[in-house]
Amino acid sequence: MSIVNPSFIEEMSRFTEFNAYACINCGSCTALCPMGIDLLPRRMFRHVMLGLEDKVLENTENIFSCLLCKMCEENCPKDVPIVDNIKSIRWYINREIFKLGRN
Amino acid sequence: MAVPIKHILGILVDNLSIRGSVLPLSKSRSTGWAKGLDIPMGGKTVIYTGHMYQLIPSITAMEKMTSKFANSWISKYYGIGRMVNKVINISRFMTWTNANERAKFDGMLRNIALLLKTAEVDFGYLYGEELYTGTLVYDEGINDVFEYHAHKVYERIKKHNVERVITVDPHTTDMLKSVYPKIIKDYQLEVKSYLEVLAESNLKPLKTLEQDIVIHDSCVYARYEGIIDQPRQLLENAGAKIIEPINSRKMTYCCGGPVESLFPIKARTVADSRVEQLTSAGDSSVTMCPICYINLKAAAENNGLSVKDISDYLVEAYCDRNNSV
Numbered sequence: 551m552s553i554v555n556p557s558f559i560e561e562m563s564r565f566t567e568f569n570a571y572a573c574i575n576c577g578s579c580t581a582l583c584p585m586g587i588d589l590l591p592r593r594m595f596r597h598v599m600l601g602l603e604d605k606v607l608e609n610t611e612n613i614f615s616c617l618l619c620k621m622c623e624e625n626c627p628k629d630v631p632i633v634d635n636i637k638s639i640r641w642y643i644n645r646e647i648f649k650l651g652r653n
Numbered sequence: 654m655a656v657p658i659k660h661i662l663g664i665l666v667d668n669l670s671i672r673g674s675v676l677p678l679s680k681s682r683s684t685g686w687a688k689g690l691d692i693p694m695g696g697k698t699v700i701y702t703g704h705m706y707q708l709i710p711s712i713t714a715m716e717k718m719t720s721k722f723a724n725s726w727i728s729k730y731y732g733i734g735r736m737v738n739k740v741i742n743i744s745r746f747m748t749w750t751n752a753n754e755r756a757k758f759d760g761m762l763r764n765i766a767l768l769l770k771t772a773e774v775d776f777g778y779l780y781g782e783e784l785y786t787g788t789l790v791y792d793e794g795i796n797d798v799f800e801y802h803a804h805k806v807y808e809r810i811k812k813h814n815v816e817r818v819i820t821v822d823p824h825t826t827d828m829l830k831s832v833y834p835k836i837i838k839d840y841q842l843e844v845k846s847y848l849e850v851l852a853e854s855n856l857k858p859l860k861t862l863e864q865d866i867v868i869h870d871s872c873v874y875a876r877y878e879g880i881i882d883q884p885r886q887l888l889e890n891a892g893a894k895i896i897e898p899i900n901s902r903k904m905t906y907c908c909g910g911p912v913e914s915l916f917p918i919k920a921r922t923v924a925d926s927r928v929e930q931l932t933s934a935g936d937s938s939v940t941m942c943p944i945c946y947i948n949l950k951a952a953a954e955n956n957g958l959s960v961k962d963i964s965d966y967l968v969e970a971y972c973d974r975n976n977s978v
Contacts, residue, residue, distance in 0.1 A: 619907035640794025
């Protein structure tokens with residue numbers, strides 16, 4: 551059972567843009583990931599868009615395991631800004647959960 | 654036991670906010686490489702190290718420590734460590750480095766300076782005024798700390814009336830060339846990697862590199878910045894035969910380095926895979942990023958693959974080592 555937070559994506563995009571609407575869930579990204587993280591990025595982006603905050607937070611280690619190497623982004627047929635999206639999720643966790651930042 | 658991501662990132666953030674760098678690096682350590690090279694202070698064009706080569710020995714030491722504690726009871730105490738680190742710089746003890754390691758990376762920076770001098774590029778250096786660009790904090794998504802630091806770095810560079818910077822590694826190149834302009838209003842700085850500068854120069858080889866070299870492209874140079882042909886051109890002009898591994902150019906494969914601070918064991922697995930690809934292509938490989946260099950070098954330790962920084966090859970081909978800079 552997951553709890554849906556309808557304003558999750560708005561909160562996520564409050565300071566940085568989160569944009570994964572063009573994703574067609576083709577799986578090129580996960581097939582090419584050197585870390586073999588099958589959850590990132592497409593399923594994780596879906597969790598964000600559906601407001602499944604708890605699913606996102608359960609996977610904090612995977613989110614910080616991304617190499618930001620852009621192998622996925624280079625081969626994304628829909629040009630989703632994958633690395634920027636990952637960094638937006640990190641920024642949300644850093645700010646809201648870890649309380650890291652200037653304030 | 655879960656990796657204490659929050660506390661490790663917290664220590665890096667505190668260090669950047671309090672001490673100006675994610676890991677301890679004294680001014681004598683960050684500028685020591687330039688000793689005796691007679692590079693003028695400041696100028697319209699400066700070499701900008703961004704401290705990446707100088708920080709590698711500290712990052713390696715930190716990674717060893719994180720790796721040792723990854724699954725131990727000690728990881729529970731990172732939170733206390735972070736609190737103490739705000740007052741006493743304990744990360745200095747966690748990142749104890751040896752002189753040979755430091756000399757190796759300083760040597761790479763000296764190579765780059767010698768290459769630029771040989772290409773008759775007129776450049777200065779900001780010495781102790783130069784700051785780390787904040788790459789690690791940017792990558793980990795600690796945006797407000799990064800943005801504050803980036804403005805400080807830019808103000809410092811402009812205080813010295815610098816108009817052009819020559820960067821020495823892919824991460825600093827990407828920060829100053831592509832990331833800073835997005836967050837700093839009216840950003841005015843021309844940024845080029847030394848590989849671009851050398852490729853555009855009339856540098857002529859003094860010695861032929863009669864060698865097959867397997868090239869490892871940095872993800873950041875290749876996919877972020879499109880710097881792909883320049884290192885090949887410089888090595889081929891010197892007579893080297895470039896061997897392309899399974900993943901190369903825009904399809905290059907990561908060295909694992911970006912996650913070494915948090916997950917050294919995962920980083921090593923990625924580095925092992927890449928070393929396997931490079932080894933199946935040849936015996937001698939070349940890197941162009943200090944992070945790639947240290948990760949692949951460690952993974953290649955027992956398999957016989959030679960890993961060298963591109964500056965080592967280029968200085969051998971293009972420079973008269975008897976001529977000091």
